[in-house]
Amino acid sequence: MSSAVLRNTIRRLRFEKSMTQEELALRTGVSRQTIMSIERGDTNPSVLLAFKIASALEAPITEVFSMEGTLVPV
Numbered sequence: 001m002s003s004a005v006l007r008n009t010i011r012r013l014r015f016e017k018s019m020t021q022e023e024l025a026l027r028t029g030v031s032r033q034t035i036m037s038i039e040r041g042d043t044n045p046s047v048l049l050a051f052k053i054a055s056a057l058e059a060p061i062t063e064v065f066s067m068e069g070t071l072v073p074v
Contacts, residue, residue: 004069010039013057013064027056 014024021039025032028049037043038053045053054061 004067004071005041006044007041007066007068008039008064010035010053010057010064013059017057019057024053024056028052 010024014021021032021035025035028035029052030049034043035053038045038049050065051061054064057064
């Protein structure tokens with residue numbers, strides 16, 4: 001079992017840009033509920049959605065998303 005967790009800085013970056021969850025949702029083509037769920041860490045975005053979020057926030061994807069923990073060795 002993996003102990004890796006995907007973390008994000010969406011909320012902080014949104015606040016820095018004075019952007020609401022609704023605005024981010026509209027820019028990325030998903031619902032506000034989806035943005036809220038990703039922001040809270042309840043849901044992991046697809047790779048494409050992660051790139052769309054980073055682009056909408058005008059930030060490198062590695063600033064928006066990071067992995068915490070380790071993968072299970074094989």
